[in-house]
Amino acid sequence: MARIGVFVCHCGLNIAGTVDVERVIEAVRDHPDVVHAADYKYLCSDPGQSLIQDAIETRELDGVVVAACSPSMHEATFGRAAAEVSLNPYRLEIANIREQVSWPHQREPEAATRKAIEVVRTLVEKVSGNEELSPLELPITRRALVVGGGIAGMTAALDIGDAGYPVLLVERSERLGGHMAEHSQLYLNLDAGDDLLRQRVEAVHNHPHVEVLTGTQVVALDGYVGNFTAQVRADYIGNTEEEDGDTRHEDVGAIVLATGFDLYDMGRLPEYGGDRYPDVVDSLQFESMLRDNAVRRPSDGRVPEEVVWVQCAGSRDPEQHQPYCSKICCMYVAKQIIAYRRAVPQGQAYVFYIDIRSQGRGYDEFVQEAMEEHDALYLRGKVSKIAPHGGRLAVWGVDTLVGNSVRVSADLVVLATAAVPSAGTEDLARRTRAATDESGFLSEAHPKLRPVESLTAGIYLAGGCQFPKDIPETVSQASGAAAKVLRLFAKDEMTQEPTVAYLVEELCSGCGTCVEICPYEARELHPYLAVATVNPALCQNCGACLVACPNKATSVHNWTPKQILAMADAVV
């Protein structure tokens, strides 16, 4: 007979405001295995944890059910508290009665209470069948792969390399630097981007621990956190899957994806004529004019005396283009204006904008400087049409502040086109099992608290590939990704949840059904024994194999068919 304790958390009013906690306690008290039941306002607080620990010791509990918030919140908290008083943490289960019960059923307290009782009862059944387990320990390859050699990738590679670990940096193009290599000066101080970049590129090339492969891409990735094998191939183009002798297999323990962004193709903005009129350029083209000290019209080489910037070109337009704001353009436009006026002091700058987004220390002041000291005319409104007119360009728009439509004649038009994921991001995501969001940028593990981790353990994100961001933010995020790698490599061994599938060999016929069905490639047929195998490091505990196995030879630790049946019985 098990000795199980049940603890129900109020979570302030988050749970107790909806669920009748008293009734939950009463309903489980008479279960033959439950020897203790208690509630508390915040079980995750220090006193709450002590309450559980005290009961484990004084009532000699051998299993615990904590009814509280989602296990993703506090499973670790309660597991550690149990372990401190020598209860195996796998003999503790969390019943999620907040995210799954009290929140969705806020207006139906009766239904919520009944559901809470069911969930708790089910987990009481489960925990009585749980084995005592300990985490699996796996070795780590202490070498990192960084994909993309822009400022993000270089920064991550240097931080990891400086800490003494070997790094392989793979860059698709023939040179390092990414878009930063195309920039003129950088806001806020109009530092020469070149000098800063050159130092970094040199540091990467001269680093004893960093190996650089340019003109190279990642074509496949196997393995799991701590033990990946990447296939990298030189001159790999797009999706062509032909055999190639040049493929290298590289063992690495962690991966930083830093593949950056591209600009939205001007050809997709016919209303602005970017593909038709030579004097309509995108912001990177203008950036290189500034950089080369050659601010001239592509059509006739004249110095443009009136320049119009069109902001949000392709951004913030859910109907036709990208729904999101590209974040970086408001600031670089102000910078381009200041740089333009330094190059062409008599020049006049106009900007069409919706909102000016220049937030943070010093940013708004910088835009003010463009307006006040460089006489830039900011017009709030959308550009409706751009057309050639007597050797120049006529820009029609509405000034929403004055309420008039306006027409500005320009020698040159610069489109601040949307920043989009760099070509091939989707493909790379597929190959590395990193997810993308609805706009095609790589998804972070949690939008607030895990901004540099991908959804796959051991794969981290840096820079524009996650979402457009400027250099300061890119660099700190890249260092952040490096910190995660260093944190992983500092461990002697990696631990992995032991609640994975296992095989009863006597029952297995080697039919391979599980190999087919497993979505995580965790099942394989044994090379010469006629049985299947489980790679515990890859198993995600989804249970697909358990259901599929015709011989009932597969089971999952702490999710055995016997437990599942007992749990189902608890509900009826």
Add this chain to the structure above:
Amino acid sequence: MSDKKPVSNDTPAQRVLIIGAGIAGMQAALDIADAGHEVLLVERLPSIGGRMAQLSETFPTLDCAQCILTPRTVEVGHHEQIQLLTHAEIESIEGEVGDFRVRIRRRAAYVDWDLCTGCGLCQEKCPGRALSDFERGTGERAAIYTLSPQAVPNKPIIDREHCIHFLRDRCGACAKLCPVGAIDFEQQDAFVEADCDAIILATGYDIYGLDRMAEYGGGKIPDVIDALAFERLLSSSGPTAGQVRRPSDGRVPSEVVFIQCAGSRDPQKHLSYCSKVCCMVAAKQATLYRHRVHNGQAYVFYIDIRAAGKGYDEFTQRAMEDEQVVYVRGKVSRLFRDSDRVLVMGADTLTNRQVQIAADLVVVAPALRSHPETVRLAQMLSLPTDRHGWLLPLNENVHPVETSRPGVFLAGTGTGPMDIPETVAHASGAAAQVLKLFANPCRQR
């Protein structure tokens, strides 16, 4: 495989001092401690979590701040490699990278924390009352208190200014009730000396107070509150359990006006910079208000809507479309109390018309400003700040977390306004620099 030899993993453990235990300080602490080094985490307040602990739900996905924060605070509180010193201040720092000597003052709590079990009896029975700073004046607390029931550490302090024992030499209820005899009215400040190899400043931001803004009533109109106070009213663990009730009479407001850029973007009268987070905060709060008060109407006075981030512009669009929040582009010229309402007058610069709204509640988005403590620490460490007191990194672009002083790094909003994801990434960036330094003990940047 490359032929480069992997490093050995046995560099000696070193110690970092982290000042400030908001989300930035906690993130850096966990990254460094998990990599096997020691962390001394010093926090001025009695418990950790910083401003995030005061927030209701967080943009743009609206997860509840406490819910995602407490796993982190608990992890920090229990981590073997992290030594927490709360209710503490830095007295002095001397030395240099690899050899800093710090003197820390632990302010008297008048409770022996080694004995206290955090049972909470004393708080329940204490007759002393004061407006709570944590609730930003929207609620009260006892004279002996913790910041919240989930505080880490969960040990109370006595506020001398409001304790009847200290005021009138009476009461002593807490001392009589405390089951373990932890109350110690004679307790004195204690001093701790520590050596550390590197320092991270994670002292966060402060709020530009309504009292500095006469144009918005200077804090004297009860139903004109700042956005942080509104966070408390929206929070399910706040004084109203998440119901929106206005301070003056507890009524549920049916018209709420949000005023943006209060104290920000105003170089003549206030601060010149944009506070970065408040446009998103307003969209979030207007949305949450509508979730609580279904027929309520929200208005937002703004100059520019600054919603730059993943999903941010879309979030603001949804506030406008799904929650019918009315955005008025223009400045509020005047605001005054008119019987039981607040009259807000402004100009709509898009229609060139004057607008006047009789609001039940006005929520002002105050500027984020540098914490005065940050300036003091910057002076102590001879670090540069800008004219507003924000800490300046070594190089804006390529060294955003390093400082001009080797071994001293920056994490989070001490360097300027940021939202939570940016703060967290920045803090991990600072952790990387420390880990790098610790991997090469003799190298100085």
